[in-house]
Amino acid sequence: MARYDSLLDACGGTPLVGLPRLSPTVPDGAPPVRLWAKLEDRNPTGSIKDRAALFMVRAAEEAGRLRPGDTILEPTSGNTGISLAMVAKLRGYRLVCVMPENVSTERVQLLRMYGAEIIFSPAAGGSNQAVATAKQISAEHPDWVMLYQYGNEANARAHYETTGPELLHDLPTITHFVAGLGTTGTLMGTGRYLREKVDGIQVVAAEPRYGELVYGLRNIDEGYVPELYDATVLSRRFSVGTRDAVLRTRQLVEVEGIFAGFSTGAILHAALAVAHEAVRDGRRADVAFVVCDGGWKYLSTGAYGGTLADAEDALEGQLWA
C-alpha cells in the first residue's frame, strides 16, 4: 500500500500480473514461456494515457507554453481527452476536445464530468471533416494551446521514464514487450528504454485493423504516420482485425478475470503469437503486454456478448481502439 499527495502523484506504478492460465503450456523440460499483463487501467482515469497527459502538460508548463487559466485544445475521440481533462482540472486549465459526433455516450459523459468542453465534428465526413473542423477552430482561437500527442516528445518520454523502468524492475527477465500502436508513444518510449537495458529484447507492436469504412475515406497520398514513430525501435508489427481483438478481449476476462477494452484484446493476440513461437522454438520467454484500459467505456457497443460475428458487426466502422 502507498499514499500520495494528490491524484496526479498516483499516476503510474501499475501492477504487473502473471497470466498462468493463458500462458502456453510447454513440453516437459522445455524452458518456461510466460505472459504478464501491465494493468494500465489502474491509473487515475483508468487508462495508460494518464502518463502521457501528465508529462505533456508538465513539459508545456516548464517551457512556458501553458500558464494558469490557459485553454488546451485536443482533437481526440479517446482516452487522451479523458486523461487531459483530469490533469487540466487539477492544474487549472480549460480543456476543449474536438471529436466526431458518433463517439460513444460514455466518452462524452466522462469528458463533461471531468469538466471538458466538447466541439463535435460531423460524423458523416469522417476524418476529412474532422480536419476541416479542426482547422477552423484553430484559426478562430490562435491562443489555444495544442499538445499534439502524435508529435510531442513528452508523450514518448513518459514511457521512457516510467513505464519502461517499472517493467524492468518488476520483470528483469523480460524478453518481449508488446503494446498498441496509436500515437506510438508507448512503444517508442518503453521500447527505447528496454532496448538500452535488455540484450535481445523484442519490441512488438499490435495495431488495430478497422472495418473498411475507416480506411475507405482516405487516399493513399493523404496517409498519416505520427511524427513520433521510429520503425527502428520495433522488432515486429502485427495488424489485428476486429474479430481477433474481440475474441482475445473475451478470453482475457473469461480465463484470467481481467476486464479490458478491445485494444487490449488486439495486443494480447500479438502477445500470444510471439509466446507460441517461443514454445515452438524451445526458447524461454517472459512476454509483458499492456492492458490499455478497462472495458467499461465499450460496454454500450454490445460486443462483449453474443456471437463473434455479431460483435464484429457491432464494431464495424468504429474506431474501437
Next chain:
Amino acid sequence: MAIEVRIPTILRSHTGGAKVVEGAGDTLGDLLTDLDSRHAGLKARLVTEAGALHRFVNVYVNDEDVRFLGALDAKLNDGDSVTILPAVAGGAFGFAAAAAIASHAVSRRAADAR
C-alpha cells in the same frame, strides 16, 4: 501456387472492384509484379520509382507488417494471406484533426513572421 491478396477500397479501381484477388510469387515484389500483369497500375500505387514501398502504404503477410520481414524481399508461401492497407495508425480521427491543427499553426506562425 496461390496467395490471397486483400485490396483496400481506394485501390479497387485496379481490380475491377474486387476486394480479394489471387496472385503468385516467391517474394512480395514478385507477387506485386504478377498482380500488375492482370491489374494494371496496381504496383505503381504501392511501390515508389526508387523501388521501395510507398511511405503511406502498409502491407501485411499473415497479419505481420512486411517492413519487418524484408519489405519487397519478404518471402511468401502458398496459402499466405496478404493484406494491403493505407497507413492510418490507431486513432485515425485524432491524428487527422491534430495534424491539421499542427500544420495550420505552423503556417500561421510562418505567416506572422513575414
